[in-house]
Amino acid sequence: MLSDQQLHDFNQANLSDHQFRYQHLTELLNRRGTDVAGVVQKLVAFQVAIPSWALGTGGTRFGRYPRGGEPRSLEEKIADVALLNQLNGSSNSISLHIPWDIPQDVPAVQQQLQEVGLTIDSMNSNTFQDQKEQPYSYKFGSLSSTEATVRQHAIDHNIACVEYGKQLGAKVHTVWLADGSNFPGQQHLRRAYQRTAESLASIYEAMPSDMTLLIEYKPYEPHFYSMVIPDWGTSYSLCQYLGKQAQVLVDLGHHLPNTNIEQIVGRLLHFDRLGGFHFNGSMYGDDDLTTGSIKPYQLFLIFNELVDGAQDEAVTNPAVAYMIDASHNTKDPLEDLLQSVESILGAYAKALLVDRAALQEAQENNDVVRAEEILRDAFLTDVRPLVQEAYRQSGGALNPVAAYRAAQVREQLIQQRGKFSLSTGL
Numbered sequence: 001m002l003s004d005q006q007l008h009d010f011n012q013a014n015l016s017d018h019q020f021r022y023q024h025l026t027e028l029l030n031r032r033g034t035d036v037a038g039v040v041q042k043l044v045a046f047q048v049a050i051p052s053w054a055l056g057t058g059g060t061r062f063g064r065y066p067r068g069g070e071p072r073s074l075e076e077k078i079a080d081v082a083l084l085n086q087l088n089g090s091s092n093s094i095s096l097h098i099p100w101d102i103p104q105d106v107p108a109v110q111q112q113l114q115e116v117g118l119t120i121d122s123m124n125s126n127t128f129q130d131q132k133e134q135p136y137s138y139k140f141g142s143l144s145s146t147e148a149t150v151r152q153h154a155i156d157h158n159i160a161c162v163e164y165g166k167q168l169g170a171k172v173h174t175v176w177l178a179d180g181s182n183f184p185g186q187q188h189l190r191r192a193y194q195r196t197a198e199s200l201a202s203i204y205e206a207m208p209s210d211m212t213l214l215i216e217y218k219p220y221e222p223h224f225y226s227m228v229i230p231d232w233g234t235s236y237s238l239c240q241y242l243g244k245q246a247q248v249l250v251d252l253g254h255h256l257p258n259t260n261i262e263q264i265v266g267r268l269l270h271f272d273r274l275g276g277f278h279f280n281g282s283m284y285g286d287d288d289l290t291t292g293s294i295k296p297y298q299l300f301l302i303f304n305e306l307v308d309g310a311q312d313e314a315v316t317n318p319a320v321a322y323m324i325d326a327s328h329n330t331k332d333p334l335e336d337l338l339q340s341v342e343s344i345l346g347a348y349a350k351a352l353l354v355d356r357a358a359l360q361e362a363q364e365n366n367d368v369v370r371a372e373e374i375l376r377d378a379f380l381t382d383v384r385p386l387v388q389e390a391y392r393q394s395g396g397a398l399n400p401v402a403a404y405r406a407a408q409v410r411e412q413l414i415q416q417r418g419k420f421s422l423s424t425g426l
């Protein structure tokens with residue numbers, strides 16, 4: 001799709017500008033005592049998984065406007081993520097959704113993954129819609145259903161996902177439940193929770209000891225009166241009930257407006273229960289916009305908590321699984337993903353620039369303005385040369401979106417896969 005020579009030529013044309021800007025920023029940061037090489041090294045190491053369902057044009061309740069060249073199979077989805085990883089060196093794993101991504105030929109998928117240097121991040125179950133010829137309906141819930149046969153069907157589906165995950169080497173199984181109710185009185189709130197906890201326990205029991213169960217929460221949608229797992233407290237309580245291999249998954253778009261998400265991150269780190277993070281951009285709710293496109297300061301403040309936790313020896317929270325969770329209707333999905341990863345790396349870089357010792361001192365002394373200024377100073381630093389240097393060091397493009405366009409990747413994909421190819425999924 002994009003030859004090494006093309007990538008090299010593209011970078012060569014932009015290298016002198018990059019070196020000038022990187023050198024300038026390095027000198028500036030060195031004066032403040034920042035270990036710039038160390039920051040770049042951390043950016044190179046940072047990886048965020050790409051979900052298979054983000055590679056095609058997202059569906060809405062209204063129109064869907066595919067732009068062509070969308071991946072038609074699991075193999076083509078893996079190829080698309082490999083392309084992203086070639087461009088930015090930061091997306092070395094893919095998350096799969098069952099049943100959309102059931103591997104037909106496991107050894108062949110394993111071989112392809114190995115060839116392109118990718119791994120499977122997480123398996124995701126789907127009990128938010130009925131599949132063709134499904135004997136039971138999830139209309140009134142899945143793991144929380146009042147009917148034992150429906151609950152068992154949903155449990156079996158999740159266990160099947162765990163099995164696919166084992167075959168493909170995934171270490172994470174993610175559950176997001178659409179269960180809830182639309183009208184007061186429709187659902188017995190306590191009993192729905194109890195049934196969900198018991199169903200999750202059956203799934204948890206079926207997992208191998210090196211797999212993590214991520215429990216994602218969402219306050220509303222598709223149900224608008226109550227969701228069975230609406231908030232981090234409910235997820236956390238379910239994790240406590242299940243055991244150490246269960247962790248909370250925070251999705252940026254799954255909060256009510258103005259929720260202090262960075263504080264939730266801090267709390268979960270304190271409890272060793274932050275297992276996963278889904279990135280996207282949000283104006284109102286689960287909007288699936290490009291990460292960092294609407295609230296970049298919030299994204300930075302979240303990374304500030306993550307970095308603070310990572311640098312604090314007292315925090316023993318296990319490694320967090322990072323993933324982008326957005327599916328677009330307006331942009332070329334691959335360009336959107338490249339933009340999202342860049343926003344994430346930028347927010348991470350800025351959080352790494354925060355003078356933690358000075359911040360702690362200001363906090364201990366209740367010096368409000370000084371504390372805020374320390375954060376603002378890091379946030380307002382133009383870190384793009386650091387991100388670009390990370391791309392360069394990992395063998396990617398200095399400007400992934402520009403390189404993608406210069407190589408006319410979408411045009412090639414349309415030629416290969418057709419104008420009306422349709423990605424399975426949402």
Ligand SMILES: [Mn+2]
Binds near residue numbers: 216251278325
């Ligand atoms: Mn999510």
